[in-house]
Amino acid sequence: MSKPARLLIVAGSDCSGGAGIQADIKTACAFGVFAMTAITAVTVQNTVGVTAVQKITPKNVYGQIKVCLTDIGADAIKIGMLVDAEIIDAVATALNDHARGIPLILDPVMVATSGAHLIDDAAVEEMTAKLFPLAALVTPNLPETRRLTGISGETREESRAAAAKILAMGAGAALIKGGHRTQSMIEDLLVWPDGEEVYAFPRLDSRNTHGTGCTLASAIACGIALGLPLPQAVRRARTYVQEAIGTAPGFGAGHGPLNHMVRP
Numbered sequence: 072m073s074k075p076a077r078l079l080i081v082a083g084s085d086c087s088g089g090a091g092i093q094a095d096i097k098t099a100c101a102f103g104v105f106a107m108t109a110i111t112a113v114t115v116q117n118t119v120g121v122t123a124v125q126k127i128t129p130k131n132v133y134g135q136i137k138v139c140l141t142d143i144g145a146d147a148i149k150i151g152m153l154v155d156a157e158i159i160d161a162v163a164t165a166l167n168d169h170a171r172g173i174p175l176i177l178d179p180v181m182v183a184t185s186g187a188h189l190i191d192d193a194a195v196e197e198m199t200a201k202l203f204p205l206a207a208l209v210t211p212n213l214p215e216t217r218r219l220t221g222i223s224g225e226t227r228e229e230s231r232a233a234a235a236k237i238l239a240m241g242a243g244a245a246l247i248k249g250g251h252r253t254q255s256m257i258e259d260l261l262v263w264p265d266g267e268e269v270y271a272f273p274r275l276d277s278r279n280t281h282g283t284g285c286t287l288a289s290a291i292a293c294g295i296a297l298g299l300p301l302p303q304a305v306r307r308a309r310t311y312v313q314e315a316i317g318t319a320p321g322f323g324a325g326h327g328p329l330n331h332m333v334r335p
Contacts, residue, residue: 075105076296079139079173080289081132081162082151082180083112083124089328090116090282091152095289097331101311102293107143109135111162112154118281118323124189126154129161136165145173147296149289150206152180152189156197163201170205174295177206177242178288181215195219204241208301210288211237213251225252227260227269234262244301246291250283261305268302270309279319279327286329287312293335311335 078099085091092108099106111132115123139145148170153159166175179198181190190198195218203209211233216224222233224247234245244263252258259270290311294304315329322328 075103076146076293076298077107077144078104078289078292078296079107079109079136079145079148079170080151080292081109081111081136081148081153082285083114083154084110085114085116085282087117087281087323087328089118089323089326090285094282094285094328094331095149095151098286098289098311099293101331101333102290102297102335104293104296105143107139107145109139109162111152111158114152118325118327120325121189124154126158129157132158133161133165136162137169140165140169140173145170145296147292148173148175149292150175150177150202151285151288153194153198155190156194159194159197159201163197163205166202166205174207174292175202175205176288176292176295177202177209178284179209179211179215179219180284181218199240203237206241207243207295208246208291209237209242209244210246210248210284210291212248212284216247224249227258230260231262231267234260234267238262238264246305248284248287250280259305259309261302263301268305270306272309272313275313275316277316277319278325279316279321279329281323281326281328283312283316283329286315286331290335307335
């Protein structure tokens with residue numbers, strides 16, 4: 072029996088299981104990928120909102136990444152919530168020390184689904200300077216796109232311009248996610264140096280969208296770990312998220328979790 076592909080996830084913990092590390096691990100399991108984790112923060116949150124964030128020490132985060140990569144190794148790395156500039160610096164140092172040549176999928180988590188702001192401007196600057204040049208793909212939603220580039224991304228032309236700015240920051244590719252638009256069709260735009268691809272899906276009438284960004288980035292990372300080309304990995308991941316929203320269990324009083332157990 073061949074060994075499964077390996078994914079290292081660097082992100083925060085969501086005790087309610089809908090987003091963060093918990094969603095990432097469940098997604099990896101759905102794709103048949105072995106998941107490892109480096110936890111950056113422990114949050115107190117549920118479907119209604121985030122009420123507290125406890126940061127893990129940068130030394131501990133560095134150590135988690137090091138021990139996973141120097142022992143088990145990884146075929147891809149997914150990064151989510153990074154808390155602040157100190158954590159970002161520790162992650163960047165660990166990746167430079169131990170993750171050369173491993174594809175990195177970076178979800179620039181800045182705002183929770185509930186609207187809570189998760190990192191400050193200094194952390195955003197540190198992220199773009201130290202992690203974008205290491206990333207094979209960056210996956211911002213529209214509020215994150217606006218904060219990163221100053222471009223709203225409301226149209227395909229604006230999304231294309233924003234993606235070009237992200238590539239100019241050093242990223243290998245950018246996926247501008249259109250879920251915050253109001254149209255009946257959700258359109259995501261993937262741009263890389265040699266081309267682009269559009270992914271369009273009907274908007275589902277659902278409040279169960281907690282953790283969609285975490286889940287999508289992890290699903291893409293799983294595809295990359297399994298050896299898929301980037302456009303195919305994004306398409307497979309996007310279809311998985313659509314089905315996970317459509318079959319969500321309906322838990323909680325706010326933005327409910329997805330059904331991570333659907334088959335990719």
